[in-house]
Amino acid sequence: MHDKSLIKDLQRKALKIRKHVIESVYRAGSGHPGGSLSIADIMACLYFHEMRHNPKNPQWEDRDRLVLSKGHACPALYAALAMAGYFDEEELKNLRKTGHFLQGHPCMKKVPGVDMSTGSLGQGLSVGIGMALAGKLDGKDYRVFVILGDGEIEEGQIWEAAASASHHCLDNIIAILDRNSLQIDGPTEEILSLEPLPWRWRSFGWDVIEIDGHDMEEILDALHEADKNKRPTLIIAYTIKGKGVSFMEGTLSFHGKPPSKEQYIKAMSELEQAEEELNG
């Protein structure tokens, strides 16, 4: 059991991330709200509890790293980074805009706090392995978190990386799979079936933990357990695409589409109402 005030605080943070996602994607007029909303709770747990990092020193050598391999979900990452203090929250309003630094997919050269540039799916886990190997070489105890999309793991490179992480016995890498079960063209099991997922990863030498990706207690417990594992760990987070906004939940249409003005107003009011309920 975790401290109730911590859980509540993280839930508040997650709601704020969701509001930023809706706001920034709406203002940008393009972007990926669905897969950003599905990882909001995970991002809140990582950036506001689990990860060792310092917004005043983004290049701190001993920091935990995060690779958002599903780079299109960067509105959630940018929100977490801004809220943590890496840059002004006002900048979130300039997502994807000409001359501003918040790119449509993460760019480590432009955005403080972004540990790796991503966007082309399937590459982040390999990069995370490189970071984890460097940590071992340097005798450092930082951890590397890699956020994977479920559609993303259809890429072959993911499986090259999965094999190499266990080959090198990397206990300092934790991958979190956003299992929202939807990819652009349809449900994953219709496009290219991924199940049985836990079995696949275990056969590649990974420890697998399955959780509800919207339950703060389960996320925190899984991260805690992963930390103790002696092998690379995959947390399969069962999530709902578009989580938190009723008309986006479980739908394909908001994978890569911004809300209309009416939808934006409705989404914000739903999220504000959730905030009020949380604050009781």
Add this chain to the structure above:
Amino acid sequence: MAKVTKKMRNLRDGYSSALIKLGHENENIVVLDADLALSTKTKRFGTVFPERFFDCGIAEANMMGIAAGLATCGKIAFASTFAVFATGRCYDQIRQSIAYPELNVKIVATHAGISVGGDGASHQMLEDIALMRVLPNMRVIAPADATEMEDVIPIIADMPGPFYVRIGRADAPIIFERHTKFKIGKAKMLRRGNDITIVATGTMTAEALRAYDLLKKEGIKARILHMPTIKPVDKAALKKAAKETGAIITCEEHSVIGGLGGAVAQAISNEPVPMERIGIHDVFGESGGAWELMEKYGLTAKNIAKVAKKMIKKKG
């Protein structure tokens, strides 16, 4: 002075000896390979520094990503495999995870060009310079011999950001008997002459020097420019050569599209002079003896001299 000597040395030997020397000097040097460590000769580094050597298996895409990840943590990552796999198979990994974030990864590819020989077209990479040259932040180098290879490796290790270095499989004659100061982006004028300019890169520079001797016998004085850095190409040397000699031939063991020939043509396009590009003319290679293939595809001193004479005649 540079000359084609009878001493042969493989550029891969130059690579491995430079790597080991660097490994002793700098503990941030790490080396990756993809199950070709005996062929690329990175295995020698691995024997001396096993903890800093990663054989990634036949998984080149993953190797490039791992190299990128190591580089984000302050490592200077040398990633090696055959040119065809390094650049063709991994273009997207290099583009997204290395060139775009401008990470400190040095891709050193071996077995480039048609002189790979027996393995045939599938293994004869003739488009790698073109592929790497178009990437922002990427610099492209093709050293002429093992001595120059030994000069290049520590210099690129010292310069932050990505590099692509391409070498062939075959032994190559030593041209530079002594170590010279290698400068990124600078051509080396190996022979002075004003009748025509022959620009060569990689091991084709030896053929260009031999062509100089053939032409000299007929009273023609060619300027020989060795262009180890194809990107950034030495525009000043090329413009000067165009102005002073009035005709340019490029020589490369690569497609005439997008490689050295392309780079030179683009460099002088505002002040153009007649140009011929010697290389592989938009075809795939084939199996055969290394030298037989070089002859068949016109990558010889004899052919360079022939083309030069034709151009000089045209010039009048």
